[in-house]
């Protein structure tokens with residue numbers, strides 16, 4: 001399971017949890033402007049916007065899971081197993097393999113508006129990266145500071161949904177996920193009033209009862225409702241520290257602890273990492289399952305005119321700050 005979300009204060013923030021039972025060898029990778037992005041079915045992008053995101057590197061190619069570009073556009077791929085359906089090659093559109101989708105969009109688009117026009121002339125095809133890396137079944141959250149969309153390729157073609165919540169999880173398809181919010185419209189951050197019966201003396205015996213009924217389990221539908229509620233009520237000040245902190249709290253509402261989601265005998269899905277990108281400043285903040293200290297990589301501290309990938313291994317060990325003794 002995974003969850004992606006957006007958040008806006010003074011700056012625009014974009015991030016995700018990546019939940020899985022193993023890691024593909026994740027790295028924070030900056031693709032500078034002059035790294036040639038080679039595509040299988042369309043022309044190489046010799047120059048493009050610079051990207052920063054989490055990826056695994058294979059044959060010197062960044063296989064991005066989520067990233068932002070220097071223009072403030074963000075994109076994350078989340079599992080969409082059983083529903084994703086990529087198309088055969090098309091003669092009339094630009095054929096983009098699913099693993100090329102993030103580079104192709106973030107390399108060239110500055111806004112969601114531009115993304116929509118790119119989507120109109122592309123065909124998301126099933127070409128695998130390699131035998132070792134067959135196509136993953138994914139759908140995507142794409143967002144800038146003014147709007148979010150969800151892109152899904154299903155059996156009857158590509159769907160582009162406006163995403164007014166700025167949140168995405170996994171199955172079912174996005175329109176069904178969004179519809180479910182109707183069932184929770186009575187939830188509130190305020191204390192509830194007694195609408196049950198004026199013949200009964202019912203009491204609010206605890207704080208937080210306005211959100212009674214918010215689903216607490218780890219299913220993708222429940223995480224969608226929970227993270228949407230948390231995000232829609234999120235309050236922070238506009239500073240970087242407060243915004244980043246609040247963003248990690250939003251995604252903290254759907255974090256997965258080892259042991260609660262068994263995917264095979266003795267194998268558990270966990271939140272391998274949580275990211276929070278400041279899309280305006282090009283900073284990739286992250287925590288990992290065992291490292292709760294926020295670490296960060298700033299794309300603008302690198303030479304973005306370079307031609308070679310710039311790679312950082314995530315810091316995975318817990319860093320505990322002792323305040324006393326030596």
Ligand SMILES: C[C@H](CCC(=O)NCCS(=O)(=O)O)[C@H]1CC[C@H]2[C@@H]3[C@H](O)C[C@@H]4C[C@H](O)CC[C@]4(C)[C@H]3C[C@H](O)[C@]12C
Pocket residue numbers: 001002018019020024056063064065077078079080081099128129133134135136137138170171220
């Ligand atoms: C496993 C990840 C998704 C996590 C997720 O959504 N979990 C939910 C599980 S479930 O639905 O609830 O069952 C996805 C997100 C991005 C994916 C990676 C990216 O798409 C980049 C390449 C793409 C290649 O085709 C396959 C390897 C790969 C390196 C992918 C491996 C894996 O499928 C990743 C890492």
